Amino acid sequence: MVEVRARRAAAAVLAAAAVLGSGTACGVADAGEESVAGADRLVIGVNADQPGVGEGRGGGYEGFDIDVAKEIARRLGVTGANLAFKRVTSATREKMLGNGDVDLVVASYSVTPERKVDVSFAGPYYVAHQDILVRASDGAKIRSIHDLKGRRLCRVRGSVSFPRVHDEQGIAALPVEADGYADCLTDLVAGRLDAVSTDDLILAGLAGKASGSGQRLSVVNAPFTDEPYGVGIRKGDVAGCEAVNKAITEMYQERTAPALLKRWFGTSGLKITTTVPQFEGCV
Template sequence: MKSTRVALAAFAAVGALTLTACSTADPGETDDTGNTGGEEMTDEGDGGADAGEGLRIGIKFDQPGLGFQDGGDYTGFDVDVALYVTEQLGYSADQIEFVEAPSAQRETMLQNGQVDMIFATYSITDERDEAVDFAGPYFVAGQDLLIRSEDEGTITGPESLDGLDLCSVSGSTSAQRVVDEYAAGANLIEQPGYSECIQFLTGGQVDAVTTDDIILAGLAAAEGSGALQVVGSPFSEENYGVGLPDGSDMCEDINAAIQAMIDDGSWEAAVEANTEGTGYTPNAELNPPEMRGCAS
């Protein structure tokens, strides 16, 4: 596991690499006072962090547009939210250490104190909520389809995939959901990662790729030619939360920081910057998200 202290990275489009979406079978997504929360945070045993020591933040390293490592730079929407939130909590960018947080290891990393919080397309579920705490959500994603722009109007949602080829990663539950619930005649094509699915889509071997909509938008933005677009008809709901150690006292401050990001326009700007050129817009019925309450 590699981690590097970083400054706030500029928005950048990057090449699509293999990633595992939160929808795979492997687990795994206010005030304006500038409250730092530094005096209220307790030591590690109380589930808090000391503002003088810095923070270890778990992110994905291989999700273009969300959490991506390129040398010493870290880019993506999750990264932008993490940096905004931690600044509101009183931490400067050079106090943040980004740590790779693979989907299957996120609960363990929080429980073992390897990270202080996680921003990594970490969907809030009842099962996970028993093991760790969550603040947020900071985004509500939905399963969607990525298609070639030339097929706009022909492929309009999962119901239109009968007889067509659909790609997703091996072991993913998202492609099977399409067949089970929407298009029994769709042909499933499994690949080791989404980079392979993107190559198949641009090469014409498949007609669509499926996973969470904002992940698809990040992949399309990284591809960069404008040849791919998200259909924009999500058919699930994934609440991306900030993962915290069980018993953390930071939830309320994090929720306030996320709300401040929404209120001052930074949240919308971050979404747009990381999905530019894809035609993607978040589901307006669900986004910007409403903060859920923090457990007492």
């Protein structure tokens, strides 16, 4: 997706790495690949089923992640018609990055050791926490992760949220398959699920959407993980990763990121962190 200017930037980085020697390479993976640093155009992968975070509306997209993606692109010098969004899902993010269908992914993309095998991550731009969403009428029954034992819990294909409960925490919840969190919300409201467990920003958005339709849901407020939201980038694009990290740092220094968090989640009751997260490092 990236254009001619990206090739020049990649070539410069590779030349510098060659001078320093193979043991200190800090550029893109190989000479035939391009970096998002200095790109003329960008296609960014985003979610379309997470209200408040990334949602498809009116032929476009809106949410916290969408605004973050726009800010990062702007600070990389890409705006207007040169910036496009493409829908990704938890199950397609790695493949679409690897195929070159998207240049970056900003889609509540938690950084994990397993994902870092195939994808590089800039950031994180925020650290969320996994929590639980239930019908308000069930609030007294489900107060922590331990109360999910034997209960129907949404499992989104490609997401790490259900394995965090079932495999890592050893809670014998009953999986109900879904393609995305919009399906989880529909099933929870309809009584086909007992709970949804994923990042608190996503849960807050789902609860807000349900309340707009007269449905009362509540976040349990019993967080049990840290979920660092990274910007997915092609493996080995160190120059691009460093450029995105610079953009994220500027967003916090200039108070842009805290303003976006307040805009989308200021009335949710969640405790929002407004300081720049500790970066993973570009490798």
